[in-house]
Amino acid sequence: MAEKYDAIVVGAGPAGIFASLEMCLAGLNVLLLDKGKEIDKRVCPLQKKGDRCRLCRPCHLVSGFGGAGAFSDGKLTLSPRVGGHLEELIGFKQSELLIDYVDKIYLDFGAPHRVYGEAENLEEQEGRARAVGLKLNPSRLRHMGSDVGRQVLSRMREHLGSRIKIVLEQTVKDLVVKDGAIAAVMTEDGERLACEHLILAPGREGSEWLTEQSRQLQLEVKSNPVDIGVRVEIPMEIMEEFTSTLYEPKLEYFSRSFDDRVRTFCVCPGGEVIMESTGGADPVITTNGFSYSEPKTRNTNFALLVSTSFTEPFRDSIAYGKSLARLANLLGGGVLVQRFGDLMKGHRSTQARLRNNPMKPSLEAATPGDLSFALPFRYLQGIIEMIYALDGLMPGVALPSTLLYGAEVKFYSSRLKLSRCMETGVKNMFAAGDGAGVSRGLVQASASGVLAGREVLRRMGKGSSTPGY
Numbered sequence: 082m083a084e085k086y087d088a089i090v091v092g093a094g095p096a097g098i099f100a101s102l103e104m105c106l107a108g109l110n111v112l113l114l115d116k117g118k119e120i121d122k123r124v125c126p127l128q129k130k131g132d133r134c135r136l137c138r139p140c141h142l143v144s145g146f147g148g149a150g151a152f153s154d155g156k157l158t159l160s161p162r163v164g165g166h167l168e169e170l171i172g173f174k175q176s177e178l179l180i181d182y183v184d185k186i187y188l189d190f191g192a193p194h195r196v197y198g199e200a201e202n203l204e205e206q207e208g209r210a211r212a213v214g215l216k217l218n219p220s221r222l223r224h225m226g227s228d229v230g231r232q233v234l235s236r237m238r239e240h241l242g243s244r245i246k247i248v249l250e251q252t253v254k255d256l257v258v259k260d261g262a263i264a265a266v267m268t269e270d271g272e273r274l275a276c277e278h279l280i281l282a283p284g285r286e287g288s289e290w291l292t293e294q295s296r297q298l299q300l301e302v303k304s305n306p307v308d309i310g311v312r313v314e315i316p317m318e319i320m321e322e323f324t325s326t327l328y329e330p331k332l333e334y335f336s337r338s339f340d341d342r343v344r345t346f347c348v349c350p351g352g353e354v355i356m357e358s359t360g361g362a363d364p365v366i367t368t369n370g371f372s373y374s375e376p377k378t379r380n381t382n383f384a385l386l387v388s389t390s391f392t393e394p395f396r397d398s399i400a401y402g403k404s405l406a407r408l409a410n411l412l413g414g415g416v417l418v419q420r421f422g423d424l425m426k427g428h429r430s431t432q433a434r435l436r437n438n439p440m441k442p443s444l445e446a447a448t449p450g451d452l453s454f455a456l457p458f459r460y461l462q463g464i465i466e467m468i469y470a471l472d473g474l475m476p477g478v479a480l481p482s483t484l485l486y487g488a489e490v491k492f493y494s495s496r497l498k499l500s501r502c503m504e505t506g507v508k509n510m511f512a513a514g515d516g517a518g519v520s521r522g523l524v525q526a527s528a529s530g531v532l533a534g535r536e537v538l539r540r541m542g543k544g545s546s547t548p549g550y
Contacts (some may be wrong), residue, residue: 082101083273083275084110084275086110086112086170086277086297087109087111087276087279087401087541088104088111088112088277088280088537089111089112089113089114089266089274089276090111090113090114090282091114091115091266091280091281091283092114092115092136092282092284092514092516093146093282094115094147094148094281094284094514095150095514095527096149096282096284096516096517096526096527096529097113097131097148097282097514098147098148098237099183099526099528100503100513101113101241101245102186102240102531102534103530103535103537103538104534104537104538105240105241107538107544108208109487109537109538109541110246111245112245112246113241114253114268114473115135115145115146115148115248115249115250116139116250116253117143117144118141118145118249119145119238120145120147120234123142123145125137125141134284134358134416134446136366138360138364140299140357142361143144143284143285143357143358144286144353146234146238146247146249147231147308148517149229149284149285149286149357150226150526151227151234152231152302152355152357153227153371154226154349154370155226155227155326155374155523156222156225156522156523157192157197157523158220158252158523158524158525159180159181160221164520164521164523164524165517165519165526165529166525167517167519167528170503170519172530173262174179174242177232178369180525182528182531183526183528183531184474186527187527190233190237190240191222191227191229191432192223192229194223195224197221197222197224197326197327198220199221199273200326202326202343203219203326203549206327210474214334215471215474216329216332217330217332218332219331220327220329220331222328224328226375227371228373229374233519242289253267253268254269255266255267255294256298257273257416258510261507261508262509263279264276266279266336274394277509278511278537278540279509279511280503280512280513280530280533280534281516282512282513282514282530283348283447283510283516284515284526285513285516286520287516288516289492291401291516291517292539294320294440295505298507300507301497302496302498302518303496303518304398307398307401307402307491308346308386308387308388308389308491309330309389309402309405309491310384310385310460310464310487310488310489311368311452311464311486311487311488311489312354312368312369312370312383312385312485312489313382313384313385313483314354314380314381314385314442314484315381315382315385315478315480316380316440316477317350317378317379317380318379318477319477320381320383320475322475323395324381328346328350328368329347331344331346332345334466334470336462336463336466336467338466339498341387341388341389343388344386345383346383346384346386347369348381348382348383349371349372349381350372350376350377351375351376351379351381351384352377352381353370353371353372353443353448354369354382354442354443354444355368355370355371355385356368356369356416356444356447365406365410365417366406366409366417367488368444368487370383370384372458382443384465384489384490387464397491399430400491402491404486404491405456405488408454408456409455409487410486412451414447414448415447416448416483417448418442418449418450418452419450419485420435420438420467420481420484421447421479421480421481423451423480423482424453427453428451430449430450431449431514432449435449437550440483442486445485452488455487456487464485468483469537473531486522496518497517497518499512500538501532502532502533503517503529503532503533504536509540511533511536511537512533513526513529513532514526
């Protein structure tokens with residue numbers, strides 16, 4: 082008779098890891114699955130400067146132990162109001178307590194103690210932002226950096242290794258439901274893995290798969306907004322006043338032309354722009370950014386994203402975002418890069434213009450081109466307005482030499498209807514993290530995994546198994 086697990090966790094990103102940390106000392110038979118590789122084997126060919134994205138399947142940057150967070154900037158945002166929807170599920174106070182709990186675990190595994198966003202001049206900075214039409218949203222934040230973040234995740238991997246079963250490079254294809262309750266998962270190679278409880282935490286990379294599974298099971302889902310834009314690269318000094326106190330200045334703007342919300346996202350001081358392949362079986366190449374615990378370049382990069390909500394009959398924000406990313410891929414064989422000055426003059430950037438640019442692109446594999454052929458006018462107009470507003474706050478953002486990379490698309494999955502303990506409409510099947518549309522960052526993804534793990538423990542008659550919390 083085949084083995085039956087007390088719990089199977091699908092996805093070894095922050096949500097799956099923290100669900101596993103909750104359960105790992107309770108004596109449960111737990112299996113953690115992920116289609117990617119071990120954290121120390123996740124090597125992107127693009128780390129060789131100037132190479133092209135090879136569309137690795139799965140992409141080493143977004144799949145494997147640690148999830149996309151292993152190659153992220155390693156920001157731990159310590160506010161319920163930033164990075165997800167936990168507050169809507171469990172309330173502000175409970176979200177605060179849970180985030181504090183998650184933060185302590187990160188600290189125990191080696192996250193740095195410094196917290197940004199507590200400077201005395203925040204009110205003065207907020208006032209200056211308002212004067213140029215921007216809203217500054219200060220938030221307490223720890224910054225691990227990609228290097229320290231991977232060390233933290235490696236320690237979590239070591240901690241879990243002897244306590245639960247971890248199987249990597251294994252793809253879950255289908256879910257088996259019997260009499261309204263989860264019964265098993267089917268792997269891509271046809272293996273049936275039976276379980277009493279299932280926690281689905283496939284991350285942003287698995288969001289399309291989870292949406293399709295939800296539709297097959299007739300679960301209630303709601304389309305999240307789609308965020309589309311560019312990644313901006315500027316000299317580090319231009320934003321240093323704000324990054325030195327906030328690390329990630331979260332700024333938002335409503336465009337005069339269309340009243341669309343435009344926001345900064347994933348600010349990476351001293352970091353690098355990267356490509357990543359995402360989208361499962363039908364991948365596209367998009368931009369992202371990361372930085373280390375200490376600056377490695379003299380540039381700062383950040384995303385400018387335009388948020389758009391659609392109405393019926395539109396349902397598939399993932400397909401829409403992929404179609405725009407695919408346009409950039411078609412024009413440039415991957416990611417496009419354009420000087421801001423060229424965009425404003427209606428010129429396509431060229432290799433010659435980039436060679437003469439005062440600031441060199443950190444992503445050498447990007448193709449010089451014209452973003453106006455890839456992004457709709459509405460998005461570009463909002464981005465241009467935001468760049469000029471930022472220039473009023475931080476002179477130099479709108480220099481002709483500023484570099485814009487595209488497209489940057491955030492594929493937030495359709496948001497599943499979940500209970501307070503993260504249970505779906507299928508009994509004993511839970512969903513957590515970015516892939517379920519619950520979170521948009523490391524901390525709330527981790528916290529949602531904790532909630533799911535705790536509920537499994539409760540139903541198995543066990544208490545919380547993480548010592549010291």
